[in-house]
Amino acid sequence: MDFQQGLITTIHEYGVTNDLIKELNIYLKKRSTSILIPCLYEEFERPALKDIKDVLKNLTSLNELVIALSAKTIEQVKAAKSFFESMPFPVHVQWTNSPSVINLLKNQEKNGLDLLGTPGKGWAVWQGIGVATRKSEVVALFDADIRTFSPLYPSRMILPLLDESYGISYVKAFYSRLSLETNQLQGRATRLFVGPLLASLEQLVGNGPFLQYLQSFRYPLAGEFAFTKDLAMNLRIPCDWGLEIGLLSEVYRNVRTSKIAQVDLGLFDHKHKNIGNSSREGLQRMCTEILSSVLRGLMEHQAETLTSTQLATLEVLYKRVGEDRVKQFGLDSAVNQLPYDRHEEELSVQKFAKLLRPATENYLAFPTTQQLPSWSRVLSCENKLQEDLASAGSKDIRTN
DSSP: OOOOOOSSEEEOOOSOOOOOHHHHHHHHTTSOEEEEEEEEGGGGGSHHHHHHHHHHTTOTTOOEEEEEEEOSSHHHHHHHHHHTTTOSSOEEEEETTOHHHHHHHHGGGGGTOOOOOOTTHHHHHHHHHHHHTTTOSEEEEOOTTOTTOOTHHHHHHHHHHHOGGGOOOEEEEEEEEBOTTTOOBOOHIIIIIIHHHHHHHHHHHOOOHHHHHHHTOSOTTOOOEEEEHHHHTTOOEEOSTTHHHHHHHHHHHHSOGGGEEEEEEEEEOOOOOOOOSSTTSHHHHHHHHHHHHHHHHHHHHHOOOOOHHHHHHHHHHHHHHHHHHHHHHHHHHHHTTOOOOHHHHHHHHHHHHHHHHHHHHHHHHSOOOOEEOOHHHHHHHOTTHHHHHHHHHHHHHHTO
8 A cells, every 4th residue: 555755745545435525515615616627518428427427416515517618509508508407506518619708708819818729628727717716716627538437536636625724725636547448557648658758857857846846746647636716816728738737837836835735536547549640649649749848847947958969868768768667567467467468558659759859849949839828817907807708608508
């Protein structure tokens, strides 16, 4: 049983926790809390979201559920609202790409603000934060495709923020990524790319504070996290697949590490992404954008950048560390009687290794990226934009 602590406070799963929903409902009465779920309409046609809804309906003291929905038609949005109409708390379905939302955000160009972003999770998260923090002091985010969602997920994610005596501002999940069908290890982007990448960078540039911080997270790409309103309002939101690393960089910028915790959610499974046939597809595209986010964080927080000589060294180091990790995960799987395709894992490492040079060179040529401004900055220009956004996100539904 692991009980180790480090730079980031770790909340372990010891296997003795009872159902915490009753306790969570008591604490939810003391500190207003919203849950935010960014999603495409397609998730309403899959079973995972129904299971999530069945768990969340027991949170009778939840202040609000915010669904940041990308939909193609008004009928889809109405179906989403109907899906959640039996919940025992208010549900706000924010149609993120509605005509009224687009017009409202485009109008902010008059203030020099680019708020349209790139359609995707980052833009949905940014809108969801704006809507959720109107009424709540704590916001927890979960994806809509989690197939193993249980009462322990919201309880363990949210409780650390509700007991203010610990001073926690940000909670990030970690878990064991296993396929429900095969028990095979998942999470290749974390296991075979981010882990070896950070270890290689440490050897290359030293164990600086930002690298040490990133390596303290058991699952830096976890899409499940929660934060206080004070923190949420001051985060710039990336618009690409570097969202999770980019958010960790923003958290690092805004709060002390003593105010950060990570929590073990146990077994976890959601949709799996293919590795793709090029750097523009699947996990390869994701890892390309993650690499840019890591390099940007090194620039911002450690004033580190890679030279052409270091890039060659990084390629060699990454491949060696990646191959070592494949052996480690192979042994881990063998002892736990999990199926493991070592050849396929080796091929993944090779494909990821080929991304390093072109992705780094492209980043160095174009080091800036689109980030949606923090809500604290936006409200300094338009102090009613949160309410206007929430209204616009449901206006087109009401008028049809």
